[in-house]
Amino acid sequence: MSKSWAIVNKLLPFSCVDGPGNRFVIFLQGCNFRCLNCHNPYTISLCKDxxxxxxxxxxxxxxxxxxxxxxxxxxxxxxxTCINTCSYNSTPMTYHYSVDDILKTIRKYLPFLTGITISGGEATLQLPFIQNLFNTIKQSDDLKHLTCFIDSNGYLAATGWQKVANVMDGAMIDLKAWNNQIHINLTGRDNKRVKQTIEYLSKINKLYEVRFLLIPKQTDLQDNAKNIANFIKNLNPAIKIRINAFHNHGVHGIAKTWEPATKQQVDIFATQLRHYGLEHITVPTIYL
Structure with a gap:
């Protein structure tokens, strides 16, 4: 039987940036990446008590x-104070929500919602819960119109995505670097699976958006605009692209010394991607 409860960091009743329309977002606790630039490092680990x-x-x-x-x-x-005390990138401030708990909360805001997005941390670490939740939504007469999305780092294997493919409407995937070694340096993991995830989700028409975080002098995205564009274009040139700009407010460790991305740097990258054939590109409207 699929898992009927999850360790949840936060519920966000309304969001317009976590997929199409107005969405109810569930942030799950736990992540399998160790991104140097993580703005929410307390979501990485489960509490060790x-x-x-x-x-x-x-x-x-x-x-x-x-x-x-x-x-x-x-x-x-x-x-x-507890988050700042913890040396394990965790927090004691988490909730155990059952599927029924989540559905009850969703129904409070139902008249205003377009869909549900599961985020993190890394959402897919609690895949059985997602499978159960999405399946229940799709079978509920009052909820089945809601679209079900996953916001992911893309590290889940194809066999995992196959378990939710029939109940998931779309996914947003982060590609943090093109070069494998740079990706390892930034996240602690390689990007082979991430690229495979993008390919697989595109093939089954469940890839809603690919996201890039531009970090000056740290990511290699700008230097690989042609490679990235060709990769995406060969899958489907209509795939949505979102470019986010790194800022160092709220980060920890070495990332606090990194330069924030400027509007000019983001615009140059976007222009490069358009030059090589990508058209559906979203850039930030506000820069910190």
Whole structure:
């Protein structure tokens, strides 16, 4: 039987940037990448129940019982002291939601929603839950009109995507670097599977968007615009492309020293992609 509950970091009732229309977004806890530029590193790991954060909480919202860290959301002030204390890129502030819990919440906002997006962390680490949730939505008379999307780093194998292909309407995939070694340097993982995911999802018409994060002097995207464009164009030149601009607010470690991407740098990359045959390109409207 498919998993009926998930470890959730956050629910976002309304979003217009996580797929088409107005979407209910579920951010799952846990990620298999270790991106140097991660803006939400506390979503990477599951809580190890070490207890280091308990005594640091200024509002007594945390306790340690039976070797488990217990979080009281009702007294928490969201000061993030526990997140800043944690040395494992995690947080005790997570929820265990069942499929029924999620559906109940979705129905509160249903008149305003176009669809559901599962994000993270890395959503596909909790694939059985996604499969169960999407399948239930598609079988519910009042919910089946909602589109079901996954926002992913693309590292899931094709056999995994096949499990949700029939209940998923689309996916947004991040390609963080073209060169494999640069991708490993940035994320700790190679990009072979990511490219295979893009190819597979395009083949079954479930690839909604490919996303690129431009990090000056760190990513090799600008130098490989022709290779990237040819890769995408050979699959389907109508694939949507989204270019995001790196900013160093909220990042940690070495990424705090990295230069933010400028509008000029993003525009140059977009122009290169258009020159080589890609047309459906979205760029940021605001630069920090």
């Amino acid at each position: 070490c207890g280091d954060c308990v005594d640091t909480c200024p509002h007594q919202a945390l306790s340690l019982k039976n070797n488990k860290v217990i979080w009281r959301a009702d007294v928490c002030q969201q000061c993030d």
